Amino acid sequence: MISEFEKFKKFKAKTLPEEEFLASGHRACQGCGEVLALRMIMKALGKNVIICMATGCMEIITTPYPQTAWKVPWIHITFENAASVASGIESALKVLRRKGKVPKRHIDIVAIGGDGATSDIGLGWISGALERGHDFTYICLDNEAYMNTGAQRSSCTPYGAMTSTTPIGEKGSGQVTWKKNMPAIAVAHGIPYVATASPAYFLDLMNKVKKAALVKGPTYVHVYAPCPTGWGFAPERSIELARLVVETKAFPLYEVIEGHYIMSRKISKAKPIQEYLRGQRRFRHLSEEQVSYIQRRVDAEYEKLIKLSEMK
Amino acid sequence: MSRRVGIEVSIAVAEAVRLADVDVVAAYPITPQTHIIEHISELIATGQLDANFIPVESEHAAMSCCCGSSAAGARTFTSSSSQGLLLMSEVLFIPGPLRLPIVMVVADRALSAPINIWNDHQDIMSQRDIGWIQTFAQNGQEAFDLTLHAFRVAEDRRVSLPMIVTIDGFILSHVIEPVKLLTQEEVNQYLPPFKPRYRLDPKRPITMGPVGIPEVYTEAKVAHNEALKASKKVILQGWKEFADLFGRQYHPVETYRSEDADILLVTMGSISETAIGAVDAMRDRGQKVGLARILLWRPFPGPEFRRATRGAKALAVVDRCLPPGATSGPVGTELRSLFYKVPGAPKIFNFIAGLGGRDVRVKHLEEMVDKTMAYIKRRPKELYEVIGAHEK
Ligand SMILES: Cc1ncc(C[n+]2csc(CCOP(=O)(O)OP(=O)(O)O)c2C)c(N)n1
Ligand code: SF4
Ligand SMILES: [Mg+2]
Numbered sequence: 001m002i003s004e005f006e007k008f009k010k011f012k013a014k015t016l017p018e019e020e021f022l023a024s025g026h027r028a029c030q031g032c033g034e035v036l037a038l039r040m041i042m043k044a045l046g047k048n049v050i051i052c053m054a055t056g057c058m059e060i061i062t063t064p065y066p067q068t069a070w071k072v073p074w075i076h077i078t079f080e081n082a083a084s085v086a087s088g089i090e091s092a093l094k095v096l097r098r099k100g101k102v103p104k105r106h107i108d109i110v111a112i113g114g115d116g117a118t119s120d121i122g123l124g125w126i127s128g129a130l131e132r133g134h135d136f137t138y139i140c141l142d143n144e145a146y147m148n149t150g151a152q153r154s155s156c157t158p159y160g161a162m163t164s165t166t167p168i169g170e171k172g173s174g175q176v177t178w179k180k181n182m183p184a185i186a187v188a189h190g191i192p193y194v195a196t197a198s199p200a201y202f203l204d205l206m207n208k209v210k211k212a213a214l215v216k217g218p219t220y221v222h223v224y225a226p227c228p229t230g231w232g233f234a235p236e237r238s239i240e241l242a243r244l245v246v247e248t249k250a251f252p253l254y255e256v257i258e259g260h261y262i263m264s265r266k267i268s269k270a271k272p273i274q275e276y277l278r279g280q281r282r283f284r285h286l287s288e289e290q291v292s293y294i295q296r297r298v299d300a301e302y303e304k305l306i307k308l309s310e311m312k
Numbered sequence: 313m314s315r316r317v318g319i320e321v322s323i324a325v326a327e328a329v330r331l332a333d334v335d336v337v338a339a340y341p342i343t344p345q346t347h348i349i350e351h352i353s354e355l356i357a358t359g360q361l362d363a364n365f366i367p368v369e370s371e372h373a374a375m376s377c378c379c380g381s382s383a384a385g386a387r388t389f390t391s392s393s394s395q396g397l398l399l400m401s402e403v404l405f406i407p408g409p410l411r412l413p414i415v416m417v418v419a420d421r422a423l424s425a426p427i428n429i430w431n432d433h434q435d436i437m438s439q440r441d442i443g444w445i446q447t448f449a450q451n452g453q454e455a456f457d458l459t460l461h462a463f464r465v466a467e468d469r470r471v472s473l474p475m476i477v478t479i480d481g482f483i484l485s486h487v488i489e490p491v492k493l494l495t496q497e498e499v500n501q502y503l504p505p506f507k508p509r510y511r512l513d514p515k516r517p518i519t520m521g522p523v524g525i526p527e528v529y530t531e532a533k534v535a536h537n538e539a540l541k542a543s544k545k546v547i548l549q550g551w552k553e554f555a556d557l558f559g560r561q562y563h564p565v566e567t568y569r570s571e572d573a574d575i576l577l578v579t580m581g582s583i584s585e586t587a588i589g590a591v592d593a594m595r596d597r598g599q600k601v602g603l604a605r606i607l608l609w610r611p612f613p614g615p616e617f618r619r620a621t622r623g624a625k626a627l628a629v630v631d632r633c634l635p636p637g638a639t640s641g642p643v644g645t646e647l648r649s650l651f652y653k654v655p656g657a658p659k660i661f662n663f664i665a666g667l668g669g670r671d672v673r674v675k676h677l678e679e680m681v682d683k684t685m686a687y688i689k690r691r692p693k694e695l696y697e698v699i700g701a702h703e704k
Contacts, residue, residue: 050512052380063522065532073512075383076521077406081376084368088338088380088388089512091364095335096386099362101505107514125376128369 002192002257004214011206017043026069027061031235033226033242034058034141037199038112041139041223044206045108045213047072052086054113054122055079057148057227058141080122082111083129083138090134108213109136115156116146119182130189130218137212137219140182143227151230155180158250159297160290161282163230168285178297186220187256193219194256195264200242204253204264211255224251232281244276249302254309261308273298314558316492321452321484322347324491325391325417325477328459330361331499332415335386335506338366338377342396343429344481345419349391371396375403375414382412382474383520385511387463390414393481394421394435401439407474408443409536410521411509413466414474416444417459420581420632421481422668430669431481433580433632437642443536445475445543446610450566450584452489454607455479457560460494460503465550467506471543478609480582482669494558502557541611564613565620566605569595573602575684576621576658578629578643580606583672587630590677601681606643614650626659628684630677631696632666640696661687662696676700 011017021042028035038058051074053059059076062069077085090109096102111129113122118140126138145163146152153163153175160174168174186194193215197205205223212219226242228235245251248271253264273295277283286294319327325348329337337356339349355361366381368374374390382388392400397418407414418436422428436446445465449455458477466475479485494502510518524532548564555561566584569591570576579587584605594601604620604627606613621627631641639645644662651657663680666672676699683697 047517048514050384050514060523063519064525065522065528068519068522070519071517073514073517074519075380075512077376077379077410078402081372081403084373084376085380085383087366087368087373088336088377088382089384090380091338091366091377092336092381092384092386092388095362095364096384099335101335102385124369125373128373131369132366 002215004216005211008211008214011044011203011210013203017046019043019047021045021047021071022062023069023071027064028057029229029235031228031238033199033238034143035061036238037141037205037223037225040199040202040206041209042072044209045110048106049108049110050075050089052082052089052109052111054082054117055148056114056117057143058112058114060148079117081125082113082117083122083126086111086136086138087129087132087134090136110139110213111136112139112141114147115140115142115144116154119155119180127189130186130191130220133217135216135218137209137221139209139221139223141223141225143225143230145227145230147227147230156182159294160286162285163282173290174285183220183222183256187259189218190259191218191220192258196222196224196251196253198224198242198246198251198253200239200246201253201265208255233279237279241276241280244271247271248273248276248298250276250298252302252305254305261305261311263306263309267302314492314494314498316490318488319452319491319493320347320486320488321455321479322419322486323351324452324456324493325459325479326351326355327493328456329389330355331494331496332387332460332463332503334361334363334389336364336366336377336381337389338368338374338381339390339392340368340371340374340396342371342393344421344485345391345393345396347485348417348419371399372403375400378414379403379407379410379412382407382414383410383512385506385508387467387506388414389416391417391419393419394423397435397439398423404439404442404444406521408540409532411472411539412474413472415459415462415466416474416476417455418476418478419481419485420478428668431483432667432669434667436476436478437633440610440642443540444610445473445540445547446478447476447608448478448580448606449484450582450605452484452487452491453560454562455484456491456493457554457562460499461550461554464503465543465547468546469507469509471539471546472509473539473543478581483582498558502554544611544613547608562607564608564616566607567620568603568605570602570604570620570624572600572623574600574625575681576602576604576624576627577677577681578604578606578627578647580609580643581632583630583632583666586672586674587677590674590681593674594678594681599681612646612650617647617650618654621658624658626661626684626688628680629660629662630680631662631664634664634667634698644696659688661692663699664696665699670700672700
């Protein structure tokens, strides 16, 4: 058991912090799942934090100079390096505290990037930072494509999805690969805490983020984030999809505490995957065969996870 | 009292970093920079320097860590070379506009392909426009002094810009030279503690590195450029005070036997010491030859360079970099632009030499001067030529 969790108090709907650290008036699209998640993440983190953000939708929509939506210190350097920037800040504060140059007060260091920044271009940087054991949290906001540049595929794009670089045509039927298992890659670094979350279960999301921040050492939270603009669905369905993806077992919610998998929400009666796929333009072209392949693979992946969670 | 010792130049640089009481070093090994970061690691491990060394997984990450560290308010150092410097390149353009005073020592090395670990200036010249202050050391003493000077200038609140000290790989980095090391008390007199203009602090939140829309982007670029140009004043002050305290005076353009010279060799870095030998030899033969060495490369010291070369009929400009397809080497191009249509400007001839560790000897520099004498009378066909290349 991680001793920091003794200090942990769960968030409750009735006692949610009222203060916002990500101001409204930013430029996200209506119904943006990333910014909805980000808002709750910031509520969970509070004001004693430094945010290092990768290039991507959330960076662009929050900081068109001279405006900023950030009420906490925030830094952006490049697309792939948020984890390294966080490493530098964490190392700096450690040594400055040791040398008495800054107050001894603890500050949470949090790096945030999209699925592209995380699972593709920034993977090496994240791996380096996790491996070195910096005391920081990395949060991936996964909208399953490069949205900021116009919805090109990433390695987190789900199988079959149409993106602007996996278009549909005589010879193209969408993404041909299965979604990269980024949380498993984080777990493989032997870090103390990894979790997945969805903004539909916002208390669960906030609790996981808070726990990740509390833990000493590197932690990783992978957050599913629907994107109405890139996926092609009505903005008001964002949260509904964020729930369906969990209920269909396509994006299971779990924690990995010191290597032990714990299911946050066991789905005993899963909804058919079709319910989730339906109504998203990116999946409109899927053949029956493709849908049944997705169903089989989703079930199999979920089983593997359950097995992991049953290991002592 | 400062003491004069025989010391490997890389170790002298590491000693300067120790004396600067650096807080964070993030670096990735590459020949010929390795001895610098190895020695710093040793200083930390033995408790002689209280700093955090971040053993990053790449140079891109090294510079990224440096940006974070500097933004958090720590005195920050790194070092690289060649392929490593190029891997950093994307990030190198950022601490300038963000006003993060990172100090880096670049141990110059050639670029692939073909892969080559030896010295020239292709690496640093490819990063000419990153918006850092850039100085070039000619020997071990300068490597040591300029490293301390770099912290002093970069962190000065009027400057707040990153700064590179360039030393030639192997020729300086791996050579034992006599260096007068300063004591901690002396350095403390010269280098005040780092008090950042801005830093990431939840008590005073700021947004660093926001989006620059077209309405503000030009202004941001202009502001950075103005700051870089204005830094010259502080650079000069830093050298003046260094001279007042320790007796060694540096100038943006250093000259040797240049007063009545008809022809001036123009060099950067360690080759300048060879050039001094060449000048002496030619002077002994009655040739009116001198040397102008560019020590401060960015911001380019235009007025100082013009003043230093006043009266010369021609400049034999040495470049240690061959930019394929260009009109001339980077230094040649810079000086041609500086003197364009300036009345009484010297003629400029550009020679490229010393690529990938090819030795530049006195005879090569003499050859450049001889050619320059001939070219004054009859213009050469090409805007530059490569010296010391073997015939096919
Ligand atoms: C080195 C580099 N390559 C490419 C880009 C272009 N680029 C900027 S953001 C982005 C995609 C971001 O995707 P993701 O990380 O998933 O974030 P999202 O916008 O989807 O939230 C790309 C490709 C860049 N800025 N830098
Ligand atoms: S494109 Fe998608 S992720 Fe980006 S701001 Fe719009 S809804 Fe959000
Ligand atoms: Mg994305």
